[in-house]
Amino acid sequence: MTHYSSGSAASLGLASCHRCGKLSDIALKRCGRCHSTLRLRIPNSIQKTLALLITGLIFFIPANLFPIMHSEQLGVIESATIVGGVIILWEQGSYPIAIVVFVASVIVPIVKFIILFWLCYSVHFNPSVSSRERTVLYRVTEFIGRWSMVDVFVVAILVALIQLGGVLNVRPGLAALTFACAVIFTMFAAMCFDPRLLWDKLANNNVPDSDTRNIKEL
Amino acid sequence: MIETSKLNGSRLLSSNIACQHCDFMMAEPQLQPGQVALCPRCGHKISRLRVNAVNELLSYSLTGLILLILATLFPFMSFTLNGNMMEITLWQAATEFYIENYKVLAFVVFFFIVLFPGLILMFVFSYVGTLILFGRRFYSPIIVSAIFGLLPWAMAEVFFVGVLVSLIKLTTIAEIGIGLSFWAYLLFCLCYVKVLSLIDKHQFWSWMDLAKKI
Numbered sequence: 001m002t003h004y005s006s007g008s009a010a011s012l013g014l015a016s017c018h019r020c021g022k023l024s025d026i027a028l029k030r031c032g033r034c035h036s037t038l039r040l041r042i043p044n045s046i047q048k049t050l051a052l053l054i055t056g057l058i059f060f061i062p063a064n065l066f067p068i069m070h071s072e073q074l075g076v077i078e079s080a081t082i083v084g085g086v087i088i089l090w091e092q093g094s095y096p097i098a099i100v101v102f103v104a105s106v107i108v109p110i111v112k113f114i115i116l117f118w119l120c121y122s123v124h125f126n127p128s129v130s131s132r133e134r135t136v137l138y139r140v141t142e143f144i145g146r147w148s149m150v151d152v153f154v155v156a157i158l159v160a161l162i163q164l165g166g167v168l169n170v171r172p173g174l175a176a177l178t179f180a181c182a183v184i185f186t187m188f189a190a191m192c193f194d195p196r197l198l199w200d201k202l203a204n205n206n207v208p209d210s211d212t213r214n215i216k217e218l
Numbered sequence: 219m220i221e222t223s224k225l226n227g228s229r230l231l232s233s234n235i236a237c238q239h240c241d242f243m244m245a246e247p248q249l250q251p252g253q254v255a256l257c258p259r260c261g262h263k264i265s266r267l268r269v270n271a272v273n274e275l276l277s278y279s280l281t282g283l284i285l286l287i288l289a290t291l292f293p294f295m296s297f298t299l300n301g302n303m304m305e306i307t308l309w310q311a312a313t314e315f316y317i318e319n320y321k322v323l324a325f326v327v328f329f330f331i332v333l334f335p336g337l338i339l340m341f342v343f344s345y346v347g348t349l350i351l352f353g354r355r356f357y358s359p360i361i362v363s364a365i366f367g368l369l370p371w372a373m374a375e376v377f378f379v380g381v382l383v384s385l386i387k388l389t390t391i392a393e394i395g396i397g398l399s400f401w402a403y404l405l406f407c408l409c410y411v412k413v414l415s416l417i418d419k420h421q422f423w424s425w426m427d428l429a430k431k432i
């Protein structure tokens with residue numbers, strides 16, 4: 001008796017190489033094409049994902065509490081947090097930019113945390129949401145994660161560009177570093193999550209026709 | 219279960235692949251240019267072969283590389299306020315962090331916006347190029363692994379959005395000048411995004427098998 005869904009390669013003892021995708025018998029231990037170690041699933045995928053997610057969350061808290069940059073104009077220092085920066089942009093009337101920064105640095109990380117935590121939870125406690133829909137959610141987290149870095153790059157440019165002696169200076173704040181760390185750790189978390197776990201407990205009736213040819217013209 | 223795999227082993231392995239997102243096993247798609255294969259169970263894109271993929275990969279990766287090198291040579295942006303002018307190169311987006319003692323961030327920014335996208339274009343050009351010229355290459359598995367390992371960490375297009383955001387942020391308070399490197403980086407980004415749309419994991423690895431058979 002196997003705990004892999006029927007129709008899956010793992011249920012036949014075949015491993016799809018995580019690096020090159022070649023299908024090999026798990027007994028071979030190493031992939032014949034790229035020599036990486038063969039595994040049916042990412043080992044300890046959920047534990048690793050959760051550990052990296054929690055690390056990311058720990059970095060995400062100071063990223064929102066501390067200033068992301070300090071600007072010094074004629075001796076007066078003003079510090080802005082991520083959300084504070086968005087509010088300033090909004091008050092200045094730069095609505096599109098305020099929305100871009102708010103989505104990239106607040107909405108995207110929070111959505112990513114929620115989806116990944118929930119996906120980890122859903123592997124053990126089968127929810128009503130189908131495997132296919134949860135796989136789509138996983139693909140969303142994979143795609144959106146990198147866009148959070150926008151604000152860090154904005155700080156990088158402002159810090160480099162606005163260096164006018166005593167007139168106007170911009171310096172980076174602690175949040176720039178912790179926010180970048182939070183993004184990097186959640187990206188690693190998404191990489192450690194094995195979406196195939198979402199399919200492993202499926203009953204047999206979820207297998208599509210074997211001769212479904214899903215080849216389409218672009 | 220092991221019995222099944224022994225019985226069908228060779229036939230299953232030579233012509234079948236499994237979806238990377240749901241492990242559903244299917245026949246390896248034999249795509250014509252312009253076709254895309256999706257997993258019948260989860261909808262994951264198994265492979266996509268663009269029309270004229272090889273030629274476009276070669277030309278866009280080389281053009282992108284040249285543009286990226288140009289982008290590091292000239293002024294990127296300038297900033298003028300009350301007669302004081304500050305001009306920066308692309309390098310300074312990273313080096314200023316280093317000077318401000320945010321050394322980790324300096325490396326992160328340099329790797330994400332210049333080094334990784336550049337390495338990807340270089341690897342794509344050398345892999346596809348040597349495949350066509352010599353049919354086989356010693357370090358192909360390492361190069362192809364490197365391309366796909368670096369992909370999530372190359373953020374050229376994200377950086378460009380950041381540049382646009384800071385441009386709009388600053389135009390209200392000062393006079394902003396745009397340098398030659400800005401345009402070079404913009405064109406590089408367009409080439410890079412084009413290369414991204416042409417790169418296909420399944421195709422890249424199976425080209426290597428084809429090369430070995432020759």
Ligand SMILES: [Zn+2]
Binds near residue numbers: 018021
């Ligand atoms: Zn392999």
Ligand SMILES: [Zn+2]
Binds near residue numbers: 258
């Ligand atoms: Zn699938």
